[in-house]
Every structure is written in C-alpha cells, then in structure tokens.
Amino acid sequence: MYRQQQLIDLLANRRILVAGYGREGRSTHSLLQQLVPNSEVVVARNDEEIYAALNQAKAENRPFDLIIKSPGIPTMKLEGLCSLDTITSQTDIFLQVYGSQTIAVTGTKGKSTTTSLIWHVLNQSMGKSHHIILAGNIGIPLFDILPQLDEQSITVAEFSCHQLENIHCGPHIGIILNLYQEHLDHYHSYQDYKMAKMQIVLNQQADDHCFYCTDSRDLNILTEELHPLIHSTLHPYSLQQALYSDIATMQTRLQGDHNLANIYVARQATALLGVSPTLFAQALASFEGLPHRLERVGTFNGITFYNDSISTIPEATMAAVTALKEVDTLILGGFDRGIDYSSLGRFISQPPTPCQPINNLVFVGDAGCRMHQLWSGLGILDGKNCLIENDYSTLVSWCYRHTRQGGICLLSPAAASYDAFTNFEQRGNVYKQLIINLQ
Numbered sequence: 001m002y003r004q005q006q007l008i009d010l011l012a013n014r015r016i017l018v019a020g021y022g023r024e025g026r027s028t029h030s031l032l033q034q035l036v037p038n039s040e041v042v043v044a045r046n047d048e049e050i051y052a053a054l055n056q057a058k059a060e061n062r063p064f065d066l067i068i069k070s071p072g073i074p075t076m077k078l079e080g081l082c083s084l085d086t087i088t089s090q091t092d093i094f095l096q097v098y099g100s101q102t103i104a105v106t107g108t109k110g111k112s113t114t115t116s117l118i119w120h121v122l123n124q125s126m127g128k129s130h131h132i133i134l135a136g137n138i139g140i141p142l143f144d145i146l147p148q149l150d151e152q153s154i155t156v157a158e159f160s161c162h163q164l165e166n167i168h169c170g171p172h173i174g175i176i177l178n179l180y181q182e183h184l185d186h187y188h189s190y191q192d193y194k195m196a197k198m199q200i201v202l203n204q205q206a207d208d209h210c211f212y213c214t215d216s217r218d219l220n221i222l223t224e225e226l227h228p229l230i231h232s233t234l235h236p237y238s239l240q241q242a243l244y245s246d247i248a249t250m251q252t253r254l255q256g257d258h259n260l261a262n263i264y265v266a267r268q269a270t271a272l273l274g275v276s277p278t279l280f281a282q283a284l285a286s287f288e289g290l291p292h293r294l295e296r297v298g299t300f301n302g303i304t305f306y307n308d309s310i311s312t313i314p315e316a317t318m319a320a321v322t323a324l325k326e327v328d329t330l331i332l333g334g335f336d337r338g339i340d341y342s343s344l345g346r347f348i349s350q351p352p353t354p355c356q357p358i359n360n361l362v363f364v365g366d367a368g369c370r371m372h373q374l375w376s377g378l379g380i381l382d383g384k385n386c387l388i389e390n391d392y393s394t395l396v397s398w399c400y401r402h403t404r405q406g407g408i409c410l411l412s413p414a415a416a417s418y419d420a421f422t423n424f425e426q427r428g429n430v431y432k433q434l435i436i437n438l439q
Contacts, residue, residue, distance in 0.1 A: 002149040004035065006097045011036045015062065017053055019078075020070025021045035024090055027141035028068050047077065054081040068093070071137070071162035074186040091163040094142040095203075099169045102155045103269060104136070106164060106200050107177025107213075109316045112138055113254070114177060114262040115158040117287055118270060122154060124283035125275045130154050137163060154273070162186065165196035170204035170232070173269055176223075177262065178216035180315045185337050194222055204232035209272060211235040211265050237265055246277055251285040255294055256323025292428040294320055297435050302405035305435050308412035309428030314344035317414040321347070322355060328407030329360035329399050333368020334415035334427070341371050344414055349380045360385045360402045362395045367415035390420065396434040 001007075011032065016039055018029050025045070032041050042064070044050040050073065057063050058081065067087045069075070075087060095102065105115040119134040126132060129152065135145045136157035145155065157171070161183060179194050187193045201210040201223075214220045214236045223234070239257055242248065242264035252263060267280050289295070297305040308320045312334075321327045330348075348358055361384055363372045372388060375381050385402055389395040403409045417427040 001146055002151070002153075003097050007031075007093070007146075008035050010093055010096060011066070012039060014065035015040045016042070017050075017057075017064040017067045018043045019050050019067050020073045022070055022072060023139075024141045024143075025070045027143045028070075028090055031143045031146070047073070050078070051081065054078070057082070069166065071160055074162075075165060076186070076188055087166050089163060089166050090142045091136070091159060092167045092169070095167055095169040095171060098149065098153075098155060100172050101149075101153055102157055102171040103173040103175070104157045104159050104171035104200060105175045105177065106159045106161070106197050107175075107216075107219075108180040108182045108197075108313060109311070109319075110177045110258060110262050111158045111160075112310070113259065113290055113293055114175065114266055115156055116290055117254075117263065117266045117284070119156040120287050121266060121270050121275060121280055121283040122156065122273065124286070125270070125279040126154070126273070132156065159200065161193055161196040164199045167199050167203050170200055170202070170208060170210075172208050173272060174200040174204060174208070174210040174232070175265055175269060176200060176210065176212040176219060177265070178213055178315075179219040179222065180216075180313050181339050182313050183337075184339070194218065198222060198226060201230055201232060201234075202226065204230070206231050206233075208232035209235060209269075211237055211269060213261060213265070214238045215261065235268060237261070237268060239264075247280075247284075250281045253287065254289055256319055258319040258323070259294075292425055294323060295428070295432075297432050300435065300439055301400065303400065303403045304408045305432075306408060306410045306412075307428045307432055308410060309417070309424040309431065311412040311414060312416050312424065313339060314341055314347075314414045317344060317412040318347045320410060320412040321358070322352060324408050324410060325355050326406070326408045327356070327358055327410045329362070329403040329409040330358050331362040331364065331395065331399070331409070331411045331431075332371055332413055332415070333362075333364035333366075334413045334417050334421075335419040336366035336370055337416060339367075339415070341367075341374060341414065345371070345375045345378060345380045348375070349378075356407075358384070359404070360387075360399070362387045362389060362399065364390055364392075364395065364413065365415065365419045367413075371414075392430055393434055396431065397438065400438055 044053045123132040131153040133145050133155045137160045138158045210232050239261045242260045292309040295307040311317045399409045411431050417424045421427040
C-alpha cells in the first residue's frame with residue numbers, strides 16, 4: 001500500500017473509537033484491522049453505543065486517543081463527552097497522507113456533478129499517464145481506494161461539511177461552489193455549518209489552490225473575512241466570467257446557469273493540471289451528468305417529466321426551474337429542517353423572465369405543509385392548483401391530470417427526503433418508476 005507507513009504512524013499505539021458503522025465506519029474498521037491489529041479499537045455502531053463507550057471511558061479515566069467519526073454523527077452530539085481535539089475522520093487521515101495528490105470539491109449544492117465532471121475530464125485527458133480515482137461523499141469511502149493509489153494517482157473527491165469539519169490538512173486543489181442554509185439539524189448555527197465547509201481552504205498550504213464562487217454571497221463575504229487566515233492561492237470566479245469564456249460555446253448536456261458556473265470552475269481547476277481547452281471540450285461533450293439532478297425522465301402524453309430529487313434547498317429548486325423555463329407543475333416538500341422558504345415563495349409568485357408561471361403545486365410532508373401555510377397567508381398561491389399529498393402514487397397521477405400539454409412536471413422538493421425515504425435517490429427512483437407505471 002502506497003505510503004502505508006505514514007498511515008501506520010498516525011494510527012498505531014492508540015486507543016481508538018470508531019464512531020458510526022455505516023459504509024465509512026466499516027471501511028475504517030477494516031483498515032485498522034489490517035494496518036494496526038494490535039491497537040485497542042472499540043466499535044460503536046450507533047448513538048447509543050457511542051454514548052456508552054464515551055461515558056465508560058470517562059468513568060474509567062481511559063479516554064480515547066482518537067475518535068474516528070463517521071459523517072452521519074454530528075460533532076455537537078459528542079460535546080462534553082470527550083475532548084473534541086481527539087475527533088478525526090477518514091477525510092482528515094486521508095488528507096494528511098495524500099492531500100498533495102487530491103482535488104476536492106465542496107459546497108451546498110452541485111458537488112457531485114462537479115466532482116464527477118472533473119474526474120471524467122481528467123480520466124479522458126490524463127488517464128494514460130495518471131491513475132484518476134473518484135471517491136468521497138460521492139459514495140466511495142476514501143479508505144476503500146487506498147490499494148489503488150501510487151505516485152501517479154490523482155484523487156478527485158467530493159466532501160460534505162461533516163467530512164471537512166475535523167480536518168487538519170487541506171487538498172492541493174480545493175473548490176467551494178456555494179454556501180446556503182443546509183444541515184441545520186447537525187449544527188448549532190448556520191455559521192458553524194459554513195465554517196465546517198471553509199476548513200477545506202483554512203487548512204491548505206502556500207503551494208495549494210482554492211477556487212470559490214463569488215456569486216454565492218455568503219461564501220464571498222466569509223472568504224473575505226477569513227482572508228488573513230488563508231495561506232493558499234485564491235481563485236475567485238463567477239457566472240459572468242463563465243458566460244464570456246470559451247466554455248459558453250462548448251457542447252454539453254448539463255442545463256442551467258448554475259451548471260455553466262460549475263463547468264467553468266472544472267475547466268479552471270483542470271487547466272492547473274495541464275488539460276488543454278480542446279481536451280476539456282471533448283470530455284465535456286461526452287459527460288452525461290448524474291441521476292436525480294435535472295434528470296429528464298421522458299415525455300409522456302405530451303408532458304415532460306424531470307427528476308431533481310437532489311434539490312433539498314430553495315436555491316437549488318429555483319435554479320432548476322430557471323434552467324427548464326417551462327415548468328407547469330412543481331412538486332415540493334418532504335422532511336422539515338426549518339429552512340426559510342420565503343425566497344422560494346417570492347420566486348414562485350414572480351418567476352424571472354423568460355420562465356413561464358407555475359400553475360400547479362404539490363406539497364409533500366411537513367416541509368410542504370409549512371410552505372403551503374406560509375404562502376397561503378401571503379397570497380402567493382392565489383389562482384394556482386394546489387395539492388397537499390404525501391403519497392407519491394396519488395400525487396404523480398394528479399400531476400398527469402393537471403400538467404398542460406407541452407409543459408414540464410418537475411420534482412425539485414427544496415426539502416430533505418428522510419421523512420418517507422432512505423435518501424434522495426430512493427425518492428427520485430420512486431418518482432421515476434411511478435411515472436413509467438402510468439404509461
């Protein structure tokens with residue numbers, strides 16, 4: 001294993017708690033068994049077992065030297081139970097050893113598409129001379145790719161706020177796409193969430209690079225505030241730059257201005273590694289995008305259905321509607337995390353030109369009910385057909401009956417899926433299958 005001794009030095013002769021035992025936790029446990037079989041390792045599979053392990057360590061005065069936390073375990077749940085300095089993660093350990101060979105993408109929305117596009121471009125352009133590896137929050141634990149790494153490897157990783165909050169080393173190239181309200185149930189405040197994301201740049205060194213989008217107001221302000229603490233080279237970019245760049249004329253299947261900005265930063269980041277405009281354009285043209293992100297399900301009975309289940313915040317939903325322009329029916333709601341929906345309400349009331357008015361609205365779950373209640377009191381729903389319904393089979397049938405011929409029915413919920421589904425992928429798959437079943 002490439003740089004195995006460096007990993008052993010970080011993990012050996014320590015009392016370790018593996019906190020969480022999902023995909024990443026199991027991957028962590030497997031690596032510990034392989035590299036440091038003589039270390040004392042305690043596995044805590046869920047919140048109850050984590051609390052029990054930490055309380056027992058406290059009672060016995062035998063604290064853990066390392067707590068390798070899975071992303072799904074909020075750090076704030078561990079406060080008062082251990083020294084927060086002992087908390088680490090796969091991401092933290094990986095970057096300490098392999099950060100110099102890593103391109104990392106974070107942000108509230110657009111991470112998976114941008115990460116996958118960069119991987120695709122590098123694989124198409126440099127795959128013969130370098131081993132380009134995709135990993136991270138995209139569904140591939142970092143420790144699972146360790147056997148594939150060598151001196152010529154480049155890891156392209158998607159990182160969530162949960163993966164970044166405890167890191168001590170940044171990637172060689174970091175990208176922050178945007179910052180919006182998200183995951184507020186995992187943090188004490190929106191500021192804490194934003195600072196978790198910003199660790200990607202705050203832990204970089206002088207020879208590293210970080211791209212950030214100035215169109216994201218919160219991101220732009222925070223980067224300026226933190227500027228004295230940043231040592232890497234900053235590369236601000238914007239949609240305006242993208243519109244007047246060479247990528248504006250390149251062939252792509254990705255729709256919307258938000259994707260144009262993401263393509264632009266992918267172009268700039270890969271250019272640092274020597275990818276020419278011609279090679280980038282060729283790779284972009286063959287990139288198909290990812291499921292559940294403005295995914296065209298098909299046109300049935302004159303209605304075109306789109307699945308954008310990944311959109312769990314208002315800003316993403318507004319971007320999706322703006323990209324498609326002809327949305328006649330919009331499906332909203334799900335698990336309620338207390339997000340402010342006033343901006344989405346104003347958008348629906350007065351969509352930007354050239355978007356057509358949205359005539360039909362479906363409200364799902366507690367978040368949907370709150371949207372309906374809020375907007376009803378403001379007159380936003382006047383003259384619109386509305387349905388409050390939690391059953392997707394019923395609501396898809398309703399959408400078939402009410403969406404005009406030539407119009408678009410869009411699932412872009414602006415809410416999480418956890419009230420009724422395992423994740424946004426399951427929600428999107430259920431939606432797609434129900435549409436096909438009605439044919």
